[in-house]
Amino acid sequence: QQAKYVAKIGHLEAATQPRHKGLEKVAALVKERTNGEVEFQLYPASQLGNARQMVEGAQLGSSEGTVMPAAFLGGFNPVVSVLDIPFIMPEDRAKSQALRDGPFGQAILDSFTKRGLVAIAIWPNGRKSVTSAKPLAGVDSFKGQKFRVMDSRILIQQFAGVGAAAIAIPFGELYTALQTGVVDGQENPLDTISTMKYYEVQKDLVVSNHGAMEDLVLFNPAWWNSLPEGHRDVIVKAFLEVRPQVETLKEEVQTLAFNQIKEAGVNVRVLGDAERADWRARMFPPARDAYLERAGAEGKAVMEVYEAEAKKLGLAN
Amino acid sequence: MLRTAMTVLRTFERNIIGLLLVAMSAGYVVNVLVRVFAPSQSLHFAWMEEAALFMLAWLVFLGLGLTLEKGRHIAMTALYRRMPAGVQRVVAFVINAVGLAFCAYLTKVGYDFARFIVNSGQTSPTLDVSMVWLYAALPVGFVLLGLRYLLELVGVENRFVLADRGQDH
Amino acid sequence: MLILLCILAALLLVLGFEMLLVMGVPSVLARLAEFPNLPDIVIAQKMVGGVNVGTLLAIPFFIFAADLMAHGTIAERLMNLVKKNLGHRAGGIGHTTVVSCMAFGSVCGSAPATVAALGRFLHPELMRAGYKERFSLGLIASSAECALLIPPSITLLVYAWLTGTSVAALFAGGLAVGVVLALAFMLYVAFVTRRAGIEPAPRASSAERFEAVKASLLALGMPVIILGGIYSGFFTATEAAAVAVAYALLVEMVIYRQLGWRDVMQVAEQSALTIVAIFILLAVGSLLSYFVTLARLPDQLLMLLNDWQVNWIVFLLIINVVLLIAGMFIDPNSIMVILLPAIFPVATALGIDPIHFGLVVCLNICIGMITPPFGLDLFVTSSALRKPVEMVIAGIWPFVLTNIAVLLVISYVPSISTALPRLLGY
Numbered sequence: 083q084q085a086k087y088v089a090k091i092g093h094l095e096a097a098t099q100p101r102h103k104g105l106e107k108v109a110a111l112v113k114e115r116t117n118g119e120v121e122f123q124l125y126p127a128s129q130l131g132n133a134r135q136m137v138e139g140a141q142l143g144s145s146e147g148t149v150m151p152a153a154f155l156g157g158f159n160p161v162v163s164v165l166d167i168p169f170i171m172p173e174d175r176a177k178s179q180a181l182r183d184g185p186f187g188q189a190i191l192d193s194f195t196k197r198g199l200v201a202i203a204i205w206p207n208g209r210k211s212v213t214s215a216k217p218l219a220g221v222d223s224f225k226g227q228k229f230r231v232m233d234s235r236i237l238i239q240q241f242a243g244v245g246a247a248a249i250a251i252p253f254g255e256l257y258t259a260l261q262t263g264v265v266d267g268q269e270n271p272l273d274t275i276s277t278m279k280y281y282e283v284q285k286d287l288v289v290s291n292h293g294a295m296e297d298l299v300l301f302n303p304a305w306w307n308s309l310p311e312g313h314r315d316v317i318v319k320a321f322l323e324v325r326p327q328v329e330t331l332k333e334e335v336q337t338l339a340f341n342q343i344k345e346a347g348v349n350v351r352v353l354g355d356a357e358r359a360d361w362r363a364r365m366f367p368p369a370r371d372a373y374l375e376r377a378g379a380e381g382k383a384v385m386e387v388y389e390a391e392a393k394k395l396g397l398a399n
Numbered sequence: 400m401l402r403t404a405m406t407v408l409r410t411f412e413r414n415i416i417g418l419l420l421v422a423m424s425a426g427y428v429v430n431v432l433v434r435v436f437a438p439s440q441s442l443h444f445a446w447m448e449e450a451a452l453f454m455l456a457w458l459v460f461l462g463l464g465l466t467l468e469k470g471r472h473i474a475m476t477a478l479y480r481r482m483p484a485g486v487q488r489v490v491a492f493v494i495n496a497v498g499l500a501f502c503a504y505l506t507k508v509g510y511d512f513a514r515f516i517v518n519s520g521q522t523s524p525t526l527d528v529s530m531v532w533l534y535a536a537l538p539v540g541f542v543l544l545g546l547r548y549l550l551e552l553v554g555v556e557n558r559f560v561l562a563d564r565g566q567d568h
Numbered sequence: 569m570l571i572l573l574c575i576l577a578a579l580l581l582v583l584g585f586e587m588l589l590v591m592g593v594p595s596v597l598a599r600l601a602e603f604p605n606l607p608d609i610v611i612a613q614k615m616v617g618g619v620n621v622g623t624l625l626a627i628p629f630f631i632f633a634a635d636l637m638a639h640g641t642i643a644e645r646l647m648n649l650v651k652k653n654l655g656h657r658a659g660g661i662g663h664t665t666v667v668s669c670m671a672f673g674s675v676c677g678s679a680p681a682t683v684a685a686l687g688r689f690l691h692p693e694l695m696r697a698g699y700k701e702r703f704s705l706g707l708i709a710s711s712a713e714c715a716l717l718i719p720p721s722i723t724l725l726v727y728a729w730l731t732g733t734s735v736a737a738l739f740a741g742g743l744a745v746g747v748v749l750a751l752a753f754m755l756y757v758a759f760v761t762r763r764a765g766i767e768p769a770p771r772a773s774s775a776e777r778f779e780a781v782k783a784s785l786l787a788l789g790m791p792v793i794i795l796g797g798i799y800s801g802f803f804t805a806t807e808a809a810a811v812a813v814a815y816a817l818l819v820e821m822v823i824y825r826q827l828g829w830r831d832v833m834q835v836a837e838q839s840a841l842t843i844v845a846i847f848i849l850l851a852v853g854s855l856l857s858y859f860v861t862l863a864r865l866p867d868q869l870l871m872l873l874n875d876w877q878v879n880w881i882v883f884l885l886i887i888n889v890v891l892l893i894a895g896m897f898i899d900p901n902s903i904m905v906i907l908l909p910a911i912f913p914v915a916t917a918l919g920i921d922p923i924h925f926g927l928v929v930c931l932n933i934c935i936g937m938i939t940p941p942f943g944l945d946l947f948v949t950s951s952a953l954r955k956p957v958e959m960v961i962a963g964i965w966p967f968v969l970t971n972i973a974v975l976l977v978i979s980y981v982p983s984i985s986t987a988l989p990r991l992l993g994y
């Protein structure tokens with residue numbers, strides 16, 4: 083049977099990575115539960131364009147949806163950049179989940195409405211760790227090192243907070259930049275460090291989980307509103323249902339990646355609680371200030387929701 | 400009158416595309432110097448790459464018309480050059496008419512897209528300006544190219560003659 | 569419908585329409601006919617997107633730097649150095665072209681940027697040595713290809729990311745395959761040199777050689793700064809291209825005083841026109857790849873492969889044919905991104921080594937750079953050297969054929985790709 087509602091959904095990851103695997107599961111569930119009326123056509127690996135083009139595509143309706151890390155969405159919606167602030171999400175998985183499901187997550191989803199997008203869910207996609215070609219003994223060893231960041235003022239301030247230089251280098255050039263020493267280090271989830279083989283050209287890894295990688299599930303409003311309400315519920319439920327599986331999948335590949343990096347002879351160390359507090363104390367405030375400066379009153383309101391929620395969950399601030 | 404207006408336009412185009420190329424190169428070199436000699440300051444120059452890409456887009460689209468006028472757009476004209484003059488006139492007419500229509504269409508979609516971007520409020524990540532500063536280059540460029548196809552169509556200019564005159568011009 | 573559009577494109581091409589119309593008009597019609605629900609402003613988005621790519625920035629910088637050096641004296645001094653020291657060997661300048669493009673391209677990582685940077689120097693020397701115009705253009709356009717194979721290689725990095733293969737292993741394999749390709753080209757150069765009866769120049773005296781070295785000391789700073797700067801981590805390949813511009817300005821304006829501001833602005837304008845001609849084709853090219861993506865051709869290919877139950881030998885043959893055809897029309901990196909997620913699992917299921925498969929794919933990508941009608945290296949050669957594109961195409965065929973021969977060898981002798989990686993323990 084020909085599907086009545088077809089959605090082209092593009093994303094950045096390779097077809098072998100957890101986000102795509104998760105999307106395949108969602109697509110199967112949605113197809114089954116709408117009796118084949120809704121079909122998701124998946125386009126992995128930037129087939130539909132780079133991050134900006136995919137989000138624009140979802141806005142203008144050249145594609146119907148995308149699953150995009152918050153880090154690429156700041157230009158479209160400054161509010162969502164709150165998720166770029168280091169240590170915004172707690173270590174604890176259940177507490178992170180509570181943040182996504184509660185008023186904080188809802189405030190983020192709602193902030194997309196007036197930007198011409200429907201945001202229906204936040205998907206976890208791991209945490210970032212840091213690697214460098216120079217020793218990363220304590221928080222002071224960041225000083226004077228050069229780190230690659232994505233184009234983001236918040237991430238630049240995060241590294242400025244520990245005295246490191248932040249340099250924007252395109253993802254595609256990063257391996258070579260690390261190899262030749264244009265930059266000393268970088269931050270990414272462990273599985274990216276392993277798939278992109280950055281460990282081949284790095285000496286130290288600190289499993290810091292300092293930055294959350296949160297994906298926003300975005301749809302084109304016109305397409306979304308054309309769906310019968312029942313189908314919309316099916317889709318939202320499918321994304322929420324598959325979410326824990328994506329998280330598990332991500333953790334599995336992270337563990338695999340960790341072992342692979344360790345076997346390759348990289349100095350590996352996991353950030354302890356005391357040191358974690360130390361990093362947070364230096365990185366969080368400047369990054370938060372950069373966020374507040376950029377996101378204005380709306381950002382301030384979301385930050386207040388976050389603080390109230392964090393207090394409820396007993397998180398240190 | 401038309402000649403004078405075209406000369407003014409041409410002078411503007413020639414200078415602006417040259418300056419954009421020099422500015423892009425300079426910006427990149429400054430970036431390298433800062434990173435090598437004062438890495439702690441490099442965070443203040445993170446917008447340079449984005450700026451260079453914006454300039455490249457403007458260079459490319461603003462230069463479309465001038466490039467046509469100079470016969471420098473890539474085309475396979477081997478067969479055209481062997482046609483009898485009468486046939487050449489017909490073919491040139493068709494090319495120019497199609498070119499004009501194509502430019503008109505792209506100007507329209509380019510303008511619509513630029514308006515869409517303004518309404519969406521999208522800003523660039525490190526330059527922190529509206530993305531329309533990038534996307535507006537396309538409709539502007541296709542107006543300039545369309546103008547050239549029009550002038551060719553009514554016989555004011557003839558790029559094929561210019562292109563034949565020799566490789567260096 | 570697809571066939572009608574192809575016929576239309578071919579017609580526009582031979583009638584002498586500008587290439588941007590040859591590619592653009594059928595793309596616009598394809599949207600109307602095949603994707604009527606697609607908002608038309610996506611055309612503007614994709615075209616700007618095709619130009620707005622960070623890794624492409626090296627091309628304009630190298631074009632500008634090369635034009636500056638060609639108008640000043642750096643180019644002449646460098647070529648004189650090569651001539652005095654290698655000119656007396658048979659096939660000297662021909663082999664120099666292959667080797668210098670390979671060395672330069674291997675660091676800068678971009679074949680079109682290599683053509684832009686070196687073509688302006690090599691072309692007049694090849695002509696002076698007595699090679700035919702077509703051969704010279706073909707040699708320049710194709711020698712730069714090895715840039716995509718010899719590490720660091722962005723093409724291999726993208727493959728590694730899409731498939732999870734080790735970058736270092738691919739790089740080792742790429743080195744081997746790149747050298748094989750360069751040797752094949754040199755073999756062809758030797759053949760042409762002998763057949764055309766091109767005599768080597770008389771051996772230069774040691775005094776002449778010394779003079780040439782002395783005169784080119786500052787000019788030699790150029791490759792030293794670019795290659796040294798990249799390898800020692802002072803800058804990325806793109807930044808190196810901008811530094812090349814700065815160094816050319818410093819030497820020509822301040823030290824040799826060959827160029828004044830007015831000259832520089834004139835050169836900049838000329839370089840800009842070259843850049844426009846190339847980049848507008850990247851813009852319409854990205855439109856074309858977008859429609860190919862939406863047509864979901866890989867799914868159909870996959871069904872075909874499943875139906876036929878092919879073994880690895882037939883599979884590689886089919887993949888090569890598909891990639892060669894695709895490479896004629898759309899840009900190589902898009903091909904990888906569109907096709908690999910679908911076909912890589914099939915390749916591994918058939919027992920093909922991922923490193924071997926990667927090099928087969930990468931070599932196809934290389935060939936795509938020089939196959940008409942859409943071949944970026946052809947456009948850059950034509951535009952940077954101001955030669956009609958059909959003349960470049962006329963000269964490219966022997967190199968395309970050489971390339972295909974190498975491709976067949978690489979496809980069916982896996983150990984060429986995998987021996988070096990294995991030796992290094994991958």
Ligand code: NA
Pocket residue numbers: 673674675676677678714715716717718719720721722
């Ligand atoms: Na290379």
Ligand code: NA
Pocket residue numbers: 895896897935936937938939940941942943944
């Ligand atoms: Na091609």
